[in-house]
Structures are given as structure tokens and as C-alpha cells.
Amino acid sequence: MTAVTAPADFAGQVAIVTGGGSGIGRAVALRWAVGGGDVVVVGRRTGSLEETAGLAERYGVRAEAAACDVRDADAVGALVDRVAADHGRLDALVNNAAGNFVSAAEDLSPGGWRAVVDIVLNGTFYCTHAAGRHMLAAGRGAVLNVIASYAWHGHPGTVHSAAAKGGVLAMTRTLAAEWAGRGVRVNCLSPGPTETEGAGAALWPTDEARQRVLASVPAGRFTTPEEVAESAAFLLDGRRAGYVTGDVLTVDGGQWLGRAVYTDGTRGGGA
Ligand SMILES: CCC/C=C/C(=O)SCCNC(=O)CCNC(=O)[C@H](O)C(C)(C)COP(=O)([O-])OP(=O)([O-])OC[C@H]1O[C@@H](n2cnc3c(N)ncnc32)[C@H](O)[C@@H]1OP(=O)([O-])[O-]
Numbered sequence: 422m423t424a425v426t427a428p429a430d431f432a433g434q435v436a437i438v439t440g441g442g443s444g445i446g447r448a449v450a451l452r453w454a455v456g457g458g459d460v461v462v463v464g465r466r467t468g469s470l471e472e473t474a475g476l477a478e479r480y481g482v483r484a485e486a487a488a489c490d491v492r493d494a495d496a497v498g499a500l501v502d503r504v505a506a507d508h509g510r511l512d513a514l515v516n517n518a519a520g521n522f523v524s525a526a527e528d529l530s531p532g533g534w535r536a537v538v539d540i541v542l543n544g545t546f547y548c549t550h551a552a553g554r555h556m557l558a559a560g561r562g563a564v565l566n567v568i569a570s571y572a573w574h575g576h577p578g579t580v581h582s583a584a585a586k587g588g589v590l591a592m593t594r595t596l597a598a599e600w601a602g603r604g605v606r607v608n609c610l611s612p613g614p615t616e617t618e619g620a621g622a623a624l625w626p627t628d629e630a631r632q633r634v635l636a637s638v639p640a641g642r643f644t645t646p647e648e649v650a651e652s653a654a655f656l657l658d659g660r661r662a663g664y665v666t667g668d669v670l671t672v673d674g675g676q677w678l679g680r681a682v683y684t685d686g687t688r689g690g691g692a
């Protein structure tokens with residue numbers, strides 16, 4: 422049996438985190454750095470990536486801000502190959518980059534559909550394809566895909582994102598089975614409403630919308646990027662989660678299970 426010596430020990434390991442310049446991606450990158458791992462954060466806006474890298478370096482690790490649009494398969498391939506060559510290894514990939522906005526399906530333009538599906542579904546595949554080759558060659562690695570529960574229950578108003586996240590879930594299970602015998606684990610993390618600027622602007626831009634979201638969470642609160650990042654660290658840690666692959670860890674305060682219809686939702690019994 423493998424001894425567990427520290428809460429999460431990523432010392433000597435290397436991770437790529439897409440969308441690592443903000444929100445959940447930044448928290449995951451920093452949680453990895455706290456565990457002693459080197460990290461490369463990927464996104465389009467250099468300034469926010471550099472901020473994350475600067476914060477990560479405070480933990481004594483090597484951190485890099487890499488500007489790259491995950492929709493560009495060639496650029497993704499070149500970046501991943503370069504990171505693996507620079508560090509001599511690649512242990513983890515977190516596919517966290519996403520785009521989202523609320524639109525009735527009948528009003529959504531083909532361009533709007535494509536923008537979200539290209540980032541979430543195609544971008545995840547390009548990154549996983551490029552990183553997976555290095556991981557398979559080394560016989561070890563962990564891929565973590567950040568999805569949302571509407572991947573399996575759907576959600577009116579976000580057909581592009583729900584369909585793309587559903588595709589990522591199917592991709593996760595497919596690759597988990599394809600790669601399990603070769604040392605590479607692939608899992609999903611499904612956060613509930615998390616206080617980030619991106620999600621706030623895209624999904625609950627008004628106080629009324631925010632209250633509506635809050636009312637949908639049985640736990641009665643939003644979560645934080647840091648709380649989500651703890652679950653990410655667990656799934657990325659091969660010593661703790663080494664036998665977990667193809668699964669989804671849902672961190673949503675019970676949101677997708679819904680609230681009581683026959684009671685006020687605060688107690689299991691009568692209203
Ligand atoms: C439970 C929750 C789970 C999930 C949470 C999250 O993901 S939170 C994470 C949230 N974080 C983020 O979302 C951060 C990243 N988000 C982004 O970068 C942008 O929001 C992006 C996804 C639009 C991509 O940007 P870009 O520069 O590549 O794209 P662009 O500006 O060139 O537009 C492309 C197409 O989209 C159209 N369109 C755009 N907005 C709207 C709208 N509101 N309405 C309708 N349509 C809209 C636009 O008209 C155009 O279509 P057209 O005219 O060509 O047919």
C-alpha cells in the first residue's frame with residue numbers, strides 16, 4: 422500500500438491548467454503550486470495569466486504564463502510539446518477554459534454556438550490529445566475536465582455549453598477506458614455556482630438573477646474557487662485517487678439534486 426505523506430504532494434510534477442488566469446483555473450493552479458508542482462497556465466489574456474504565475478511562484482515552484490487560444494489545435498500542440506520538452510515531463514492537464522452566455526436556443530447564432538462548443542468541447546480535445554500522447558508515452562498522468570451538471574440534466578438557456586459539457590463527459594469516459602491500462606486517468610469535476618467574475622458576468626449579472634441561483638442550491642450558498650480546487654487536487658493526486666477514472670466529482674451543495682417541492686426545502690420532513 423502506498424503511504425500518504427502530505428495533503429497533496431505534487432513536488433517534481435508539472436501541470437498545465439487552461440483558463441488558469443482567473444476564477445477556478447487560477448485557484449486550481451495555485452493549489453497545485455501549494456503542493457509543490459510546477460505549473461503552466463494557459464489562456465488568451467496575458468496579464469491575468471502573468472498574475473497567476475506570479476502568485477504561484479511565491480510557493481517556490483516554476484510557473485509560466487502561456488498565451489494560447491485552446492481553439493487553435495496547432496498552437497495547442499506546439500505549446501504542450503514545448504512544455505513537456507522544457508520540463509522533461511507532463512503529469513497533469515486541467516481542461517478548465519470555457520466560454521458561456523445565456524441565450525434562448527432559437528436566438529443563438531451559428532457563430533455563438535461555435536464559439537462555445539469550440540472552446541469547451543474542441544479545445545478540451547485538442548489539449549487532451551496533445552497532453553495525452555506525452556502521458557501515455559510516460560505511462561502516467563491525470564487529466565481533469567471541468568464540466569457542469571447540465572452535462573447530464575441539460576439546462577434551458579445554455580444549450581451550447583450544456584451540449585459541449587455533455588460531449589466532454591462522454592470524452593472523459595471514453596478516454597478513461599481507452600487509457601486506464603496505460604497509466605493515464607481521466608476524470609471530471611462538476612462545480613456548482615462558484616463566485617467568479619466570469620460566471621457572475623455570464624450567468625448571474627443582476628442581483629435578482631444571483632438570488633435565483635442561490636435559491637436553487639440546497640446548501641444555501643455559493644462555493645469559492647478555492648473550495649473547488651481542493652476537490653481538483655484530490656482527483657489529480659495519484660496516491661489518493663489513483664483508482665478513480667472516468668468519474669465525475671460533483672461539488673455543488675446539492676444543486677443538481679434540486680430543492681423540495683412539497684416542503685420549504687430546509688428540512689426533509691413537513692413544510
Ligand atoms: C452552471 C454553469 C456552468 C458553466 C459556467 C461557465 O462556463 S462560466 C464561464 C464564463 N466565462 C466566460 O464566458 C469567459 C470567456 N468568454 C468569452 O470569451 C466570450 O463570452 C465568448 C464565449 C463569446 C467567446 O468570445 P469570442 O471573442 O471568441 O467570441 P465573439 O465575441 O467573437 O462572439 C462569437 C459569437 O458569439 C456570439 N455571442 C457572444 N456573446 C453573446 C451573447 N451574450 N448572446 C448571444 N450571442 C453572443 C457573437 O454574436 C458571435 O456570434 P456571430 O455574431 O459571429 O454569429
Ligand SMILES: NC(=O)C1=CN([C@@H]2O[C@H](COP(=O)(O)OP(=O)(O)OC[C@H]3O[C@@H](n4cnc5c(N)ncnc54)[C@H](OP(=O)(O)O)[C@@H]3O)[C@@H](O)[C@H]2O)C=CC1
Nearest residue numbers: 440443444445464465466490491518519614615617619620
Ligand atoms: N463559476 C461557476 O459557477 C461554474 C463554472 N464551471 C466551469 O468552471 C470553469 C471555470 O469557470 P470560471 O472560473 O467560473 O470562469 P472564468 O470566466 O473565470 O474562466 C474561464 C477561463 O477560460 C479562459 N478561456 C476562455 N476562452 C478561452 C480560449 N479560447 N482559450 C484559452 N482560454 C480561454 C479565460 O481566459 P481568457 O479570457 O484570458 O482566455 C478564463 O480564464 C469553466 O469550465 C466553467 O464552465 C462549471 C460550473 C459552475
